[in-house]
Structure formats: structure tokens, C-alpha cells
Amino acid sequence: MNLSYEKLIRYEMYPVYWCPGCGIGVVFKSILISFDKLGWDPNEIAFISGIGCTSRMPGYLKANTIHTTHGRALTFATGIKLVKPDKKVVVVSGDGDALAIGGNHFLHACRRNIDIKLIIVNNGVYGMTGGQVSPTTPEGFFTETTPYGNIDPEFDTVKIAEAAGATYVARESVTRPFLLSKIIEKSLSHKGFAVVEVISNCHINLGRKNKMRNQLKMLKWIDERIVPLSKASSMTPEELKGKLVTGEFVNKQKPEYVEQYYTQIIGKVKELQAEFDL
């Protein structure tokens, strides 16, 4: 097979690390297709991750890649974007990585509206460490660390991102790969901080404990759980309970952080230097 995005893959790293049927593969392919469609030169891309199953993605992408420390991908990405403002910086993260240990960095990257794209693969569990509860594990679910059912409320990534100031926020699921590719492509073209939350499956470490042992069962559950934005607008709060609304929630323009730094701060200093002949 000769695929146009083949040049973006580090084939020598294959086979991939993920379990058969894992949704991360769908997300990775969507990202590859999007890079290819947008014609991004791999040399111009920095692809960064933290720790976790999703965070293994950069190892398979033939670009400038870093597998950083747990939860800190956005901080490394911020350093890169600030010193190389014309490059394309993309971060992939799991729900635990982005919203628990990396929660603070997530809020502040949104607040700064820095031109970084964040793709969060939300499978509702800590998959790599064996299936412990995460900030997005549904209430009542059983995990390794919630053997009597989860009592922690679920984080709503979309609302948090919007409130913190992200200028592009969308949610889609791996059960709708064509829509997902479109959303990812759109987020990558956005100028400013873009967040795409992808609802994915971990049938091994979440499904196993919650009567969804195989991926088809789990994907079916995800499909029943998601509601497109258009449909959700006419639903009552009771009907929406436990559902995840998908679609594009925020798409607006706001001054971008790095551009501000170079125009406002360095620009001002240069004006001063010229004025005082420094």
C-alpha cells in the first residue's frame, strides 16, 4: 500500500505499543491524515507528549518529537513555541496527563491563548498503569482504585477549556473517524490555543471491569453516550445526564500569545532602542 502520509511514519518503530482495538490508533491516523492534507512539512512540526498510552504517539511520527515527563507536555511545547514562533507545535495527551497531573498547565495554556494544538485522547481511565480512576472516569464506574464504584464527579474538558480562554474547543469520538479527521484538521489550522477532546475506548483496562470486555461493546457504549451538538440543544438536562455532547463549541479569534510577545514586547523595546539610539 502506498499512502500519501507514509512519509510521516517512523516505520522502524512499528509494531505500535497500543493494544489491539485501541482508539488511539484512530486518533493517530486522523492526525497523520490532517498533517498530510494541510501539506505540513514534518521538519516544521514539533509533536510533544507527556506520559501514558496516548503519549507514546510521538515515537511513531517522523518529525521533531519529545516524549516528556508526566503531565508536562504543554510546558515543553510552550518553550518551543516561544523560541520558534513560526513552527507548528502539536501536543497529544491522555485524560490523566492533560487534566489531572497536567491540569494547571492546561488551564494556563488556554489562558495565554498560545498557538499550540492540544489533542486529548479521553478514554476515561489511566490505561498504562493498569486502569486506575481518572478525572474523566464516569461516576459509578469500577477501576483498580475504585473497587466499590467511582464517586468522583467527571471533569467536563470542553467547559474548562472554554472558561480558561481557549479559542478553539471541540469534542469528537473515535467512533466517527471521518468527522474526527475533519475536526482535527480544523483545529490544526486555527490560530491560537486549540483543544480537541477525543472520546476513546480502553476496553482492556476500563471495559474489562465494567462489562465491556471487547472493543466493539465499548465503542457501541461510546456511540450511545455521545450526542451531537445540534441534537443536544433540544434536549433537557435530565436527558443529557451522563451524555457527552460532541461538535465544535468555540471557534473565535483573540490575540495570540507569542505574536503578542514579539510585536508588543520586543517591538516596544526596538522602538525604544531606535528612539534613544541604544
Add this chain to the structure above:
Amino acid sequence: MPRREILQGNWIVAEAAIAAGCRFYAGYPITPSSELAARIAEKLPHMGGVFIQMEDEIASMGAIIGASCCGVKSMTATSGPGFSLKQENIGFAAMAEIPCVIVNVMRTGPSTGLPTRPSQGDVMQAKWGTHGDHPIIVLAPSFPREVYLSTIRAFNLSEKFRNPVIILLDEVLGHSFEVVDIPDSDEYEIMDRERPPRGSNEFNYYDREPGKPPVVPDFFTGYSVHIESLEHDDRGMPTNAAENVKKQQFLRLAKIEKNLDEILEWKEHYLDDAEIMIFAFGTSARASLEAIKELREEGIKIGLFQPITIWPFPERPLAKKLEKIKKVLVVEMNMGQIIYEVERTASDDVRIDGLFKVDGTSITPIEIINKVKELYL
């Protein structure tokens, strides 16, 4: 022309960092290091460089590693509690061999401790703060001009050996305003990391001769570079293979161990005819020097061994001095940390005593004089 200025210790570091080529600073305010950030925030944009105040210390450390992956000389500064937070990412920089400079203006601890009081309590944390076996270089200057030159050296060593370099100051050095003779640029060298020839084919950049740093390409220069937090193989890709792990662990330590001549720096004061040695660095070394001058006037043959590189520990030069001098007083503002290294270095016939202080005040010359008289006269 060398310039003579009155500067605060924290400012000296900021000035020297810019002179050394630092063009990215990410930090989080913490006493007593904050003035460093303020100074560099004002100065960096003049050089086209970037300053950012991140959301926390962990983020600052991550950001400087990211910027350094792009080939930009990067620094952060902090104090005790912030230094603890940075440790995981310092380990990352050591593992992936990414150059960066971390300044720790030590305050009295543990915990939040005494934010505006001096200490030398982070000697061991600077060496072992992060997990695992890893190489580290730590510089601890004592005098204003030394602070300037050590900052330049920190960047040089960091670039040359592709390793995080830590500068330890204490609150007295960081906050004191002093006259400093800023060296002229022809008095020091500026080093840059070795770079592969542009556009050459992909290669196993972590594979090298023992004693050499890897030549990891900068981002966006035509290579598909992968930087890994897991143990990596010669290509930088994750591995569990025992042979690979052993090889990389060895190579990382060897690049420091085989270059001690270049890394170690120390000063000897009045040691030629000395019968008693004081071993001290930072502010303690300055107090010791004052004490030594007075004791010398009384005819006591005493001198100072002042390490500037404290990690790796200057074992061989110290051992050489201890062949003749059999009495050592280790002076430090902690409960006794670097004294263990002196004990490890010395033979059994050397008497080693310690003068330690942790009450938040700095050690005074008179305390040292009294201790010397009490112990040895």
C-alpha cells in the same frame, strides 16, 4: 574595558547569563531569587530573547528544556521549594542530555523554611534531588566576580557536555549589593553545543565515544529528532534492552568522569605552608577567609580550600592537599552535608571537624576563629 558596577548578586547572574548567550528564561517568582527574574525580564527583550513567567516551577523547567531542544541557551532560577519541584524535569534533561542552567539561591529549609535567610542546605539535593543515577555539574561561587564567571562557565559546561548545570548561591550572595568588576568579553570564552552538519542523513545521535557528549540535532534543522524521557537506545528511541541501558547509563556518567580536568575548579588561599585547612564554599568561604587573615596575624598557619565546582566533588585536588595537611575544619551553613565528601576523600590519619549553622544567620569570622582555637590550639 572592564566595567566596575554596584550590583546585587542576583543581578550579576542575570547579566552574566545574557553575556553567555542565554536567550530564553522561564521562571516562577520565589524569594530570594526573584530579583534575578526581574532583571532578566527587563534585559532579554533587548537581545531579541524571550522571558516568560510560567504558572509554576515545574512548568518553568519544562519550558527551558523545550527551548533548549531548539538550540536556544536557556535558564531558570529558583530557591529551595521551587528547586524541589524542578527535580523531575532536571532528571529529564540529564537523561535526554539537553543543556540548561538552573540557579538555586538557597534559603533555610526544609519546607518553606526561612525565605529571606541564607543556607547551604541544598548541597545534597543538587546532587541527588532527582531519582536515579545521573550526571550533574554544580557550581558554587563565593565572590561577585566569581558569580559572574561561574554563570558564564555554567552555560559553557552545559553546552559542551549537554548536561544540566546548577549554580548554588545563598541568600547573602543573592541579595547583597557589592562592587563587582565585570570582566571584559575577551577574558572568557563562550561555548556552543556541537551541531551535526546541516542536512546530513539521520544518524544514531546518542552513540559516541566514552567521554564525549552526544551530538543531538536541534529541532527544525532537517532531522527527525526524537527526545525521550524513557531510557533510550543509540537512536533516542525507548528501550528496555539491558545492554542498551547499561551502555547509555555508562556514557552519561563517563562524559563527566572523563573530563574532570575541565570541569573541576577550585581556589587555594594561604595553603602553601598551612597546617590547618578550612574547607568552605559560598558565603562560608568568605567568612572563613576573613577568619584566616586574622588567625594568620596571630601566627597560626591556616589556609582555605574553596571549591567552586562542588559536584563532581574535587576529590583528587583535595586529596593531594591532605597529604600534607592533617587537620580540616569544614564550615557550612547546614547540619553537615559536604563534610561527608571531605571525609570520604581523606585518609584515616586526617582529623576532620565541622562547624555547622542552621539558625538562619550566616556564619561569622569570629565564630570560625573561636572554633579553630577551641579545636586545634
